[in-house]
Amino acid sequence: MFKIFKNSWALFSGFAVLITAHGFQGNLLQVRSVIENFSFITTGIIMSGYFIGYFVGANLVPNLVSKVGHIRVFAAFASMASLSILIHAVFVNPIIWTCARFLTGFSVIGVYIVVESWLNDRATNRNRGGVLSIYMFITFIGLAIGTLLLNFSKPENYEPFILTSLLFSIALVPILLVKRSAPKFKKISFMKIKQLYKISPLGTFSMFCTGLIHSAIFGVGAVYAATLNFTIFEISVFLFLITIAGALFQFPIGYYSDRNDRRRIIIGCTFIAAIFCILSMYFSGASLQNMYLASSLGSDKIVFFTFVTLYAGFALPMFTLNLAYVNDFIEKEKFVAAGAGLQIIFGIGAMGGPFLTSIFMNIYGANGFF
Secondary structure, rough: HHHHHHHHHHHHHHHHHHHHHHHHHHHHHHHHHHHOOOOOOHHHHHHEEEEHHHHOOOOHHHHHHHHHOOOHHHHHHHHHHHHHHHHHHHHOOOHHHHHHHHHHHHHHHHHHHHHHHHHHOOOOOHHHHHHHHHHHHHHHHHHHHHHHHHHOOOOOHHHHHHHHHHHHHHOOOHHHHHHOOOOOOOOOOOOOHHHHHHHHHHHHHHHHHHHHHHHHHHHHHHHHHHHHOOOOHHHOOOOOHHHHHHHHHHHHHHHHHHHHHHHHHHHHHHHHHHHHHHHHHHOOOOOOOOOOOOOOHHHHHHHHHHHHHHHHHHOOHHHHHHHHHHHHOOHHHHHHHHHHHHHHHHHHHHHHHHHHHHHHHHHOHHHHHH
């Protein structure tokens, strides 16, 4: 494991900086949307633009990587992400923001594909799970740190946008200076949705729903907190707890699922998450039509944060649970193809998550989020 980390330190460090910038950017735009008085529906469309770009990129980027290589694609898409955030700062317009979010989604999925295929090439069947666990841990930790950067400056200012662009650019440095050559890319083949559904109806449908859930949490979570009149610090704490829970709960839930019926674990996590979702809604202090006027970090709010953290802790590991469950029924040679196909299914669900959530929030108020 140490050898893998040593040989891929440039990739890990560059990705960590980039994912931190990515986590900061998404939440910054959500808070700014509330400040600009964009409607829930408008904000939902803007944030869905990211996942549309994510879906399109998942289909197109693998062929691009096979033609020009990992390092060039990583550099190109990191630069494109750096550009897209500056577009938001210059043009405060919902249509332009939606297009820029599409560009960001297309760029970020390109980086994901580069990192995941690079790590799969470096890893073996004996240590692949551990390597990918490090990758997922870095992803959630980076996103969590990005939420805390909301306290850097007021969202109305241009400085947060400049900082995000700067971080995207810094992410290029380690991977461009590394001496080791990138792996030769093996073109990813996709398993058809129908084929995946025949292999595992539960895993396939659950992955679609997981796309809806994850995109709602990360696409509209900051909007929800801002609508409750949380301070910027409280919003950052709210988002940090959600993200860090996703990182910390991965290991015990994954460990337990390896030693028990994984289907039961998936179903159990689903119902437990739903219970904490209802409790979070109840203890938010908001009725379906009224906003909660947050004034201090009292005991009620601590209880609310606790339930939200537990909700995220059981909801966010669903992606890896679904992936592992489907892989339980296929040969090792098809793991990559199945994973790529499940990413497509996840992306289809994710495209509708923010928009669907915004409709519920528009109808029922802030707690329509839950």
